[in-house]
Amino acid sequence: MTLTDLLAEIRRPDGSTTSADLASRLGVPHEDVVAMLATLRAAGMIGAARSRPASGCPSTTSCSMRCPGPERCPLVADTRLERLEFRRG
Amino acid sequence: MKGRRSTASCHDAPTPPAADPTHAVVAVAGCPNSGKTTLFNHLAGERRLVGNWPGHTVERFEGRFEVEGTAFTAVDLPGTYGLVAVSADEEIAVRFLLDERPAVVVTVVDASNLEGSLHLAAQIGEAGLRQVIVLNMADVAERRGIRILLSQLAGAFAADVIPTMARRGTGLHQVRRAIAAAVGGPAPPPLAIDYGPILERQIDTLERAIAAHPGPASLAPPRWMALQLLAGDDGLARRMAGTSGGSRLMSAVAASRTAAAADGTGPELAIAERRFAWIRSLVAVSATSAEPRSRWRDRVDRVLTHRLGGLAVFLAVMWVVLRFATDVTAPLVDWIDAVVRGPLSRWAIGLLGLAGLDGGWVESLVVDGILAGVGGVLVFVPVLGGLYIMLGMLEDSGYLARAAAVMDRLMRAVGLPGRAFVPMVIGFGCNVPAVYATRTLDTPRDRLLTGLTIPFMSCGARLPVYVLLAGVFFAGQAALVVFSLYGLGVGVAILVALVAGRTALRETERVPFVMVLPDFRIPSSRVVWESTSQRTWSFVRRAGTVILGVSVGVWLLLAIPVGGGRFADTDVPDSAFGKLSRVVSPALRPLGLGEWEQAGALLSGLLAKEVVVATTAQLYGAEGGAVDTTKGAPSDFDTIGVGFIRAMAATVRAAPSAFIIGVPDFDDDNPTALDTAIRQSFEDGSGGHGALASLAFMVFVLLYTPCAATAAAIRHEFGTRIMWLSVGGQLVIAWVGALATYQGGRLIGLG
Numbered sequence: 147m148t149l150t151d152l153l154a155e156i157r158r159p160d161g162s163t164t165s166a167d168l169a170s171r172l173g174v175p176h177e178d179v180v181a182m183l184a185t186l187r188a189a190g191m192i193g194a195a196r197s198r199p200a201s202g203c204p205s206t207t208s209c210s211m212r213c214p215g216p217e218r219c220p221l222v223a224d225t226r227l228e229r230l231e232f233r234r235g
Numbered sequence: 236m237k238g239r240r241s242t243a244s245c246h247d248a249p250t251p252p253a254a255d256p257t258h259a260v261v262a263v264a265g266c267p268n269s270g271k272t273t274l275f276n277h278l279a280g281e282r283r284l285v286g287n288w289p290g291h292t293v294e295r296f297e298g299r300f301e302v303e304g305t306a307f308t309a310v311d312l313p314g315t316y317g318l319v320a321v322s323a324d325e326e327i328a329v330r331f332l333l334d335e336r337p338a339v340v341v342t343v344v345d346a347s348n349l350e351g352s353l354h355l356a357a358q359i360g361e362a363g364l365r366q367v368i369v370l371n372m373a374d375v376a377e378r379r380g381i382r383i384l385l386s387q388l389a390g391a392f393a394a395d396v397i398p399t400m401a402r403r404g405t406g407l408h409q410v411r412r413a414i415a416a417a418v419g420g421p422a423p424p425p426l427a428i429d430y431g432p433i434l435e436r437q438i439d440t441l442e443r444a445i446a447a448h449p450g451p452a453s454l455a456p457p458r459w460m461a462l463q464l465l466a467g468d469d470g471l472a473r474r475m476a477g478t479s480g481g482s483r484l485m486s487a488v489a490a491s492r493t494a495a496a497a498d499g500t501g502p503e504l505a506i507a508e509r510r511f512a513w514i515r516s517l518v519a520v521s522a523t524s525a526e527p528r529s530r531w532r533d534r535v536d537r538v539l540t541h542r543l544g545g546l547a548v549f550l551a552v553m554w555v556v557l558r559f560a561t562d563v564t565a566p567l568v569d570w571i572d573a574v575v576r577g578p579l580s581r582w583a584i585g586l587l588g589l590a591g592l593d594g595g596w597v598e599s600l601v602v603d604g605i606l607a608g609v610g611g612v613l614v615f616v617p618v619l620g621g622l623y624i625m626l627g628m629l630e631d632s633g634y635l636a637r638a639a640a641v642m643d644r645l646m647r648a649v650g651l652p653g654r655a656f657v658p659m660v661i662g663f664g665c666n667v668p669a670v671y672a673t674r675t676l677d678t679p680r681d682r683l684l685t686g687l688t689i690p691f692m693s694c695g696a697r698l699p700v701y702v703l704l705a706g707v708f709f710a711g712q713a714a715l716v717v718f719s720l721y722g723l724g725v726g727v728a729i730l731v732a733l734v735a736g737r738t739a740l741r742e743t744e745r746v747p748f749v750m751v752l753p754d755f756r757i758p759s760s761r762v763v764w765e766s767t768s769q770r771t772w773s774f775v776r777r778a779g780t781v782i783l784g785v786s787v788g789v790w791l792l793l794a795i796p797v798g799g800g801r802f803a804d805t806d807v808p809d810s811a812f813g814k815l816s817r818v819v820s821p822a823l824r825p826l827g828l829g830e831w832e833q834a835g836a837l838l839s840g841l842l843a844k845e846v847v848v849a850t851t852a853q854l855y856g857a858e859g860g861a862v863d864t865t866k867g868a869p870s871d872f873d874t875i876g877v878g879f880i881r882a883m884a885a886t887v888r889a890a891p892s893a894f895i896i897g898v899p900d901f902d903d904d905n906p907t908a909l910d911t912a913i914r915q916s917f918e919d920g921s922g923g924h925g926a927l928a929s930l931a932f933m934v935f936v937l938l939y940t941p942c943a944a945t946a947a948a949i950r951h952e953f954g955t956r957i958m959w960l961s962v963g964g965q966l967v968i969a970w971v972g973a974l975a976t977y978q979g980g981r982l983i984g985l986g
Contacts, residue, residue, distance in 0.1 A: 148508055149504060149507055149508050149511060150500060150504055150508065156749055163749055164536075164540055164640045164749065164750045164751075164752055165749060165750065165751040165752050166533060166536040166540060166640075166752050167540070168749065169533065170533070170537070176532065176533055176536075176752075177348070177350075178350075179751075180348065180351055180751055181348060181350035182511070183351075183749060184266070184316060184348075184352065184354065185350075185351065185354050185510075185511045185514075186507065187316045187317070188316040188319070188354035188355060188358070188507075189317060189319060189354075189466070189504075189506070189507035190317070190320070190466075190467075190468075190503070191503065191504065191507060192749075
């Protein structure tokens with residue numbers, strides 16, 4: 147399977163999916179799909195859904211956990227999920 | 236696989252600037268979460284400086300370290316997957332690498348996922364930068380039976396390759412020595428990957444065009460720039476266009492891109508394909524796996540992400556989480572309650588007596604105001620701790636990503652974007668950061684729609700209210716009641732999304748996304764401890780600030796007589812608080828909440844939900860007695876020391892019950908004075924339907940404005956008009972929900 151095949155599968159109009167679904171549909175190991183998505187990301191072909199902590203927050207995780215109020219964390223996301231999401235660029 | 240280009244080429248890379256061996260700059264680069272910051276911290280140690288990147292709010296970490304007397308400056312770059320920047324963070328990393336051209340780049344690679352993480356190293360090599368490749372998480376690779384031939388990788392990249400375990404500090408000495416050797420050694424030739432005849436022809440054409448212009452050619456190796464321009468690197472194209480001869484060069488780039496796309500595949504994808512093929516062939520000869528790739532994970536994933544099966548598992552998991560938080564921690568809740576109402580209150584009175592302040596309004600403020608209010612909330616620390624331990628374990632095990640995938644389908648069905656589940660999960664902890672987390676969504680419509688639903692996610696602050704009332708009225712089924720309330724919150728959020736998403740906020744475009752499921756792993760005790768302690772501490776801090784302030788405020792209103800009596804010596808119904816609550820009370824009578832105390836507790840809850848419990852404890856404590864003065868009560872030592880040991884033992888004994896389907900046996904045979912006062916008040920206010928009225932009260936608490944901070948967050952993100960719309964809408968929904976619960980329950984003969 148090539149990156150082109152994977153990209154075509156992602157761009158199917160039926161919306162969101164998981165890497166496990168993609169691996170199952172394309173008949174390849176899950177690890178291969180993960181590596182190929184990272185390659186597409188590195189090539190700038192897809193974007194990563196993520197945010198960064200504001201100044202004063204040591205990390206996005208700690209900010210989301212500490213619930214510090216409106217001014218401390220203008221951008222907060224759950225990093226464990228955030229780093230796992232990719233969206234079409 | 237093609238080797239390195241000949242150094243005799245007429246288009247050789249510009250040599251990296253002669254590194255100053257006494258103060259060379261070392262950049263630490265890598266994908267996000269590859270462990271690069273941990274490595275940087277080990278390198279820089281205590282000598283770490285923090286600042287901002289010029290013009291940006293992203294923090295810049297610099298540090299100094301020495302190797303055999305030679306000083307180096309290390310710079311921790313923002314995480315980047317490659318040298319094509321998509322986000323602002325990546326732009327900073329890429330610009331630093333290409334403009335500053337550090338003496339050495341330490342490229343951190345995930346040793347357990349070489350195929351997915353060597354892309355950056357390949358691009359850095361192509362850009363002609365000196366690098367030391369660090370194979371981090373070597374222990375994970377080893378556990379998976381992956382053996383890596385370091386010499387093969389080192390030969391292909393012409394760079395030292397060092398395996399490390401950055402978390403444990405293993406391999407760092409070798410990294411330091413490799414850095415020193417790279418700085419002192421000759422500049423390596425740029426890595427050259429064979430991109431096939433069509434692309435190579437266009438690369439060659441562009442390379443010559445770039446080399447013909449002295450300005451652009453000095454930026455980086457011409458071949459690398461040709462590749463980047465062919466791949467559609469907008470940032471580089473903009474910079475090149477502004478140089479001397481730039482417009483002619485851009486015409487050449489456009490022509491080459493068109494020619495390279497002649498076979499139907501865009502040049503960027505074709506380049507990525509070729510580079511990936513090169514990496515794959517390299518990994519095939521340099522890494523071997525002792526065991527075949529596991530398939531059990533795929534089978535488990537099929538169940539956990541199944542449309543129906545996944546939902547059933549998710550509900551079961553949430554059930555266990557809430558059982559653990561509400562039932563298993565009950566002995567510890569009782570212990571803190573006994574300590575606050577017993578020894579703590581007695582000691583406070585004793586201390587005040589020593590100062591000659593006992594018996595007056597100061598004692599009332601300390602005991603009935605502060606200790607009853609703040610103590611009434613702190614009692615629930617074990618409940619919150621239990622909830623956060625379970626959420627931390629689920630998060631770190633990789634399960635929450637599966638739950639997100641399951642919920643994604645549900646979200647999309649009601650018009651919410653799939654990724655809305657992320658802020659909604661955060662909302663179970665606290666609604667405030669959840670509102671800010673909506674910024675990760677793509678469109679204003681998605682952000683607003685998700686922002687309107689988040690207040691219905693039952694945050695941790697509401698849990699003490701449920702536990703208190705469910706303990707009084709539904710002692711045997713407390714977990715079931717709490718579980719149902721969490722479900723109701725999600726249900727109402729979905730309903731709101733359905734209505735708003737099909738009317739005022741109709742969807743225009745859907746952005747599909749892929750959620751990469753992480754490997755399952757045993758949750759790290761350190762991660763779970765950190766997340767639990769941070770979240771629980773946040774709760775305790777609020778008890779010491781917001782709750783303390785509100786408790787004193789409520790006590791003050793309770794102390795002020797309206798129409799007779801003296802300050803701090805007036806009947807509660809005749810106090811300012813009592814009168815104010817009576818104004819609101821008629822509106823709540825149809826909900827079975829006819830007593831003014833209930834109106835008062837809900838009023839104060841507009842500030843923060845923990846305050847509902849604090850006010851309840853103050854109100855009923857004032858009527859029922861906040862201090863335990865039972866004759867024959869155990870000594871303070873027994874209450875604190877022996878009581879704690881007993882509570883811990885009971886909690887440990889009860890822990891397995893969280894995993895058993897069925898109703899736990901936690902009926903409280905010895906209700907406290909507070910329990911009795913609450914029960915009596917709800918029975919009186921509803922004409923004998925106390926349990927139903929308490930359910931209506933909990934539904935109201937679930938659905939009305941979570942707290943002033945959440946309202947402020949909504950205003951900050953969506954404006955004042957939306958904030959009032961949200962607050963007003965929540966009040967109406969809460970009233971209707973509680974009415975339906977109470978009147979509906981009566982209609983069908985419940986309560």
